[in-house]
Every structure is written in structure tokens, then in C-alpha cells.
Amino acid sequence: MVKQPIYLDHAATTPVHPDACEAMIQYMTEVFGNPSSVHHFGRETRKALDEGRTAIARAIGASPDEIVFTGGGTEADNLAVIGYVQKHRKPGGAHVISCATEHHGVLHALEELERDGVDVTYLPVDEKGNVSAAAVQDELRDDTVLVSIMTANNETGTIQPIRAISEVLADHAAVFHTDAVQAVGKMPVNVESLGVDMLASSAHKFNGPNGIGFLYVRRGITLKPLLHGGSQESRRRAGTENTAGIVGMKTALERSLSELSDREETYRLCRRTLLEALDESGVDYLQNGDPENGLLQVMNLSFPGADVEQLLMNLDLEGIAVSSGSACTAGSVEPSHVLTAMHGDTDRSRAAIRFSFGLGTTGDDVQKAATAVDKSLARMKVK
Ligand SMILES: Cc1ncc(COP(=O)(O)O)c(C=O)c1O
Structure with a gap:
């Protein structure tokens, strides 16, 4: 045998969770309109998109307008890191704090910024993979615009002290991004209790389909888009939305959290x-x-x-x-x-x-x- x-x-x-698969099929066959179209087909898809956005926002304690759908975790990380720094860097320069054990979706985005003159501090970790909030405090500078520390590590599973870091940043203008790709759907994640400003997630890590994810962006935070084209996602991410993917992601997240x-x-x-x-x-x-x-x-x-x-x-x-x-x-x-x-x-x-x-x-x-x-x-x- x-x-x-x-x-x-x-x-x-x-x-992919069987329920997510089943939910998606309808949005690839019967309800296939472009959500930007004004006719019946478009309106039906728009409804699914809005429902998906609301459910996903609710799952992480956010509001629907704070969710930007992306093509996965890497894009969400890149949009947060590059999109924020490019929008907010001053002519005198900009500084970012991150960590040596981040995923390449963050590390390589930071390297791209470094080639463009941004100064990046990579914090070390201890032998268990933990970064310390005190180290973030020590490295903060007047020109620090962004801190990016992952919620949970993809290789070791180590969970970082996100709440403690956000407390350190409470009196500083730097915004706080967390790559929560390994955390969402696997542990309770709430943007308010974590105190983060941006949070990246990816559906294929929690039994959703590949190639769909989202970036939570706290209301009021502006980003330079990575993609240029239509005005989808409130001008933050151009391109026709992946409705079936979003429906699958929503269903998978709901199942993961209930189980x-x-x-x-x-x-x-x-x-x-x-x-x-x-x-x-x-x-x-x-x-x-x-x-x-x-x-x-x-x-x-x-x-x-x-x-x-x-x-x-x-x-x-x-x-x-x-x-x-x-x-x-x-x-x-x-x-x-x-x-x-x-x-x-x-x-x-x-x-x-x-x-x-x-x-x-x-x-x-x-x-x-x-x-x-x-x-x-x-x-x-x-x-
Ligand atoms: C922590 C972390 N961040 C980002 C990513 C990239 O996500 P995606 O594969 O959806 O681009 C991964 C995937 O391996 C990951 O584990």
C-alpha cells in the first residue's frame, strides 16, 4: 500500500478550508461582476466585498475603512513599510527601527529603502528570538518615522512583545507596523489591544486561498500606493479586487477563529x-x-x-x-x-x-x- x-x-x-472553497465557487461562476461596475453583476460583487471587509475588520477589532485588500502578506508588508516611509520621509532623512528576524517581506522592503537613503536599525534578539521593548526605546530618534516588528515569527513561532512596544511608542510620532501574517487566525489578534497602526495578514496561512491578504491601516494614516491605476481600495491599492479570494479569506478567518x-x-x-x-x-x-x-x-x-x-x-x-x-x-x-x-x-x-x-x-x-x-x-x- x-x-x-x-x-x-x-x-x-x-x-484551503472546504467551507472557504465552497463559498468561493459562486464568486467565480455566478457572481463574477467587477465590483466597480454599476450594473446588477457589479453590485452583487460589491456587496460580497463590503461584507468581507466588514467581517475581516471585526475579526481584528478594526473598522471596515481601515482594511486595504492586497495580493498577500508580502504586498501588505511592502505597502506598510515602503508606502509609509516614502510618503512621510523628510528631506533631511528618515529612520526606521525593525528587527533582524523579520520575514523577507519586511527585510527586503527595508533594504530597498536603505538604497534610497533611509537609515534602518535592525534590533538584535535574544536566544529565544525575543526583541525587547527597551531596545526599541533606546534606538528611537527624532527622525524615526516607522517601527516594524512582527507579531509571531514564521520559523520559530516566537511571539514579540507588541503591546509593550506600542506603549514605548505612545509619546513618539513614529507609527508602528506589525507583520501578523503568522498570527492572524492562529491566536487572538486585536489592533486596539496590540496598539498597532498597521498590521499585515495573508489568507493562505489560515486556510484561505493564496494571493490574497490585507493591510490594516489606522484611520488617518496616509500611504504612497505601490500600484497605480484605478481608484480601488480608497486609492491605496489599484486593481480589480479579487472578490472570490476575499470571500474565501473571510470564511477561512471565521472558521479558524471559531475552531x-x-x-x-x-x-x-x-x-x-x-x-x-x-x-x-x-x-x-x-x-x-x-x-x-x-x-x-x-x-x-x-x-x-x-x-x-x-x-x-x-x-x-x-x-x-x-x-x-x-x-x-x-x-x-x-x-x-x-x-x-x-x-x-x-x-x-x-x-x-x-x-x-x-x-x-x-x-x-x-x-x-x-x-x-x-x-x-x-x-x-x-x-
Ligand atoms: C511572517 C511572514 N510575513 C510575510 C509572509 C509573506 O506572505 P505571502 O506569502 O502571502 O506573500 C510570510 C509567508 O511566508 C510570513 O510567514
Whole structure:
């Protein structure tokens, strides 16, 4: 019998929730108008768009006019970082504070700004991946226009002290953006309690479709658009809206949030199962991240002495889909920038595998993954 492959890479992308799929079909077949059209077909689609915007805003404690639909998390991050700084930089220059472990959607947008003369401070993290609010305070300058710190890390799951950072910024003019791509739909996220001004999210991380996301922009904040064309999204993002995607994203977010506590129970079980099974088989590992303050569905483990590319291939042969670092940098032999910021360029940073759980993951899947790790390491003569 052919073994069913086991998908433990939900931090890279997720299967679309069946309800989201079903909800979308209608908006690709019957209700397909352009939401900007004045006729019946357009009005029907506009209604779906408005409902989607309202539901998504409500889910994060925002108002509908504060939601800008984008083509995913990268675009939302770029719009926040580049769009805000380009609009608000002064002739004398501008300063941005961010962090070494951000996703490339933020880091590469910042590099683009640096090439254009913007000064960027990248805060370090401790060995669990945490940035400190005090460090943000220390680096604040009169010309700091933006602080961008992610809510939860995609490689380790570490959750940053967003509320504490927003308190530090309370008396400063800098606006606060958070990349919440890994957090939305996986933990309670409320823009008011977090105290953020902009927040990026992406549907395919919470069982919505690929290529759709949103940026929350606090009312009153202006941005220079990245795309030029029609006046969609209140002139903040030109282009015909992806109505089916928005309907799918709304449905997926609603399902994720209503199933949150049940899923958390499963992820706790998966975490326990993985570690216990590895312990039982005598596998040597180090846990990366902050288990006390991290996403339950992400587990990053280093297997000392292992060649990670070889281990990934062996696991794939065993039918286990996991990743090393983030999917966007997979295929490169460079160690993860996240783990390097936490542990330096060490064996620990180079020998890490991310297991990430999601819709449909069971304790049995994780048990099988642990067995496959044991078998692979033995085959690689690391154990
Ligand atoms: C933390 C984080 N930010 C941004 C992104 C980019 O999102 P998207 O794939 O929707 O462009 C990802 C996806 O891997 C991510 O994990």
C-alpha cells in the first residue's frame, strides 16, 4: 500500500478550508461582476466585498475603512513599510527601527529603502528570538518615522512583545507596523489591544486561498500606493479586487477563529507527542524559539550534526513534508537568518527543521514524523 504523505509545513502554506472553497465557487461562476461596475453583476460583487471587509475588520477589532485588500502578506508588508516611509520621509532623512528576524517581506522592503537613503536599525534578539521593548526605546530618534516588528515569527513561532512596544511608542510620532501574517487566525489578534497602526495578514496561512491578504491601516494614516491605476481600495491599492479570494479569506478567518480553542488542544498534543517520541527513541535535539511564548503550531528543532538538506530529503522519502527555515529561502544552503540572529552561524542554526501543524494534523501524524526522523538520522549515521 502506498503511504499517504504527511504535511507538517502549515507555516509555509495551508490547505484551503472546504467551507472557504465552497463559498468561493459562486464568486467565480455566478457572481463574477467587477465590483466597480454599476450594473446588477457589479453590485452583487460589491456587496460580497463590503461584507468581507466588514467581517475581516471585526475579526481584528478594526473598522471596515481601515482594511486595504492586497495580493498577500508580502504586498501588505511592502505597502506598510515602503508606502509609509516614502510618503512621510523628510528631506533631511528618515529612520526606521525593525528587527533582524523579520520575514523577507519586511527585510527586503527595508533594504530597498536603505538604497534610497533611509537609515534602518535592525534590533538584535535574544536566544529565544525575543526583541525587547527597551531596545526599541533606546534606538528611537527624532527622525524615526516607522517601527516594524512582527507579531509571531514564521520559523520559530516566537511571539514579540507588541503591546509593550506600542506603549514605548505612545509619546513618539513614529507609527508602528506589525507583520501578523503568522498570527492572524492562529491566536487572538486585536489592533486596539496590540496598539498597532498597521498590521499585515495573508489568507493562505489560515486556510484561505493564496494571493490574497490585507493591510490594516489606522484611520488617518496616509500611504504612497505601490500600484497605480484605478481608484480601488480608497486609492491605496489599484486593481480589480479579487472578490472570490476575499470571500474565501473571510470564511477561512471565521472558521479558524471559531475552531481556535479546539485546534490549540490538538497542537498541544502534537507538541507533546513529538518531543516524547523523539525522547523515547533517543534522538538528540535542541528546541529553538520560545516554547512559553510562541505559536503552538510551530516547532523548530535542531538535530546536532545533521546535514539539514540531507535530512529534509530523507524525511521526504519517508513521506514527511517539513521545512528548514522559511519556504522562501529553501533551496539555498545559507543558514536561516532567524536562527543565525539567535544562535550565530553555528551547527544549531544550520541543522534546524521546522515542523508546523494545522488543519487536519493528528497526534498520529506527528508520531510518524518522529519515527521518520529517528530512521533518517540513523540512515545518515548521525545517531
Ligand atoms: C511572517 C511572514 N510575513 C510575510 C509572509 C509573506 O506572505 P505571502 O506569502 O502571502 O506573500 C510570510 C509567508 O511566508 C510570513 O510567514
